[in-house]
Amino acid sequence: MERKYKDFIIHPIPVLKDNIIWIWVKGDKAVVVDPAISKPVIEWLNNRNLKLISVLQTHHHDDHIGGTxxxxxxxxxxxxxxxxADIGRIPFQTQSVIDNETVHLLEQEIKVIEVPGHTRYHICYYLPGSLDLKINPVLFCGDTLFSGGCGRLFEGSALDMFNSLRKIKNLPEYTKIYCAHEYTKANLEWAVQIKPEDIFIKKRLKEVCKLRSKGLITLPTNLSIERKTNLFIRAKTSKELGELRSHKDNWKG
Incomplete structure (x- = not known):
């Protein structure tokens, strides 16, 4: 399902078991975010006579850089x-960025946000919107934030992830969140066991189950939904987040 953003179209390509490769297009040019594999991306672009001008990498895991x-x-x-900082693990990068740096693609300003936790050097890409023009900001967040969840703490600490999610939580509530995996249903099934009386989580899970039963993806989500239904975003302390992450890691579903 294509999503409009200004004069861009943002298109999802589901691949592997649950990865989502995001492609955003303006005119005859395209930018690809975290290409796990290349073949479906090449076919999609060629079928539309589009030219790839840039790849955005959020972190070094193979299911994000494997197709680049x-x-x-x-x-x-x-x-x-x-x-x-991750040039050793993403050596083919041609434009190296740091926290709060701004880059420009397709006449669009993109802010880099450093969000360690899942990995040491994870970054997000933020496209500011305009409330006056009713244009939602967009965040490509890789594996830091999922709908109803967050990334596993492979290289960072609970405090790292807590601080990273605070950065995201402080963005405008109407920000569209483009996660890199379709984990929403499982995340909310876990969350409703933790908070069985939570009306927001139960309602969101019902909506998500309906979408998935039709073969539709649940993404993008938006920050206002995540503030209400994501237990990791709602965590008051890094200790609480760490306990939730440990419980989720050991949850059998």
Missing amino acids: QELLKTWPKSSVIAAK
């Missing part, structure tokens, strides 16, 4: 934007 080098063989002039 094949894409560069087809579009060798494309830039690859990634965290400068």
Whole structure:
């Protein structure tokens, strides 16, 4: 399902078990976010006569960078934007960025937000919107925030993730959240066991089950929904977040 943003179209390509590759298009040019694999991206772009101009990488895991080098063989002039601190693990990056840096693509300003926790050098990409023009901001958040959940703490601490989620939580409530995995149903099934009387979580789970029964993805979500239904966003302390993350890691479903 394509989503409009200003004069862009943001399109999801579900791949592997639950990855979502996001492609945003303006005119005949495209930007790809976290290409796990290359073939469906190449086919999608070629079928629409689109030119890839850039790849945005949120972190180094193979299910996010696995398709990038094949894409560069087809579009060798494309830039690859990634965290400068992670150049050792994303060595093919051509534009290295740091926290709060601003880059420009397709006449659009994009702010880099450093969000360690899932990995040491994870970053998000934030496209500011306009309340006056009724344009929602957009956040490509990789594996830091999921709808109803957050990323596992592979390299960072609960405090790292808590601080990273605070950064996201403080964005405008109408921000559209483009996560890199379709985990919503499982996350909310876990959350409703933790908070069985929570009306917001129960209502959201019902909506999500309806979408999934029709074969539709649940993304993007938006920040106002996550503030109400995501227990990790709602956590008051890093200790609480750490306990929730540990419980979720061991939850069998």
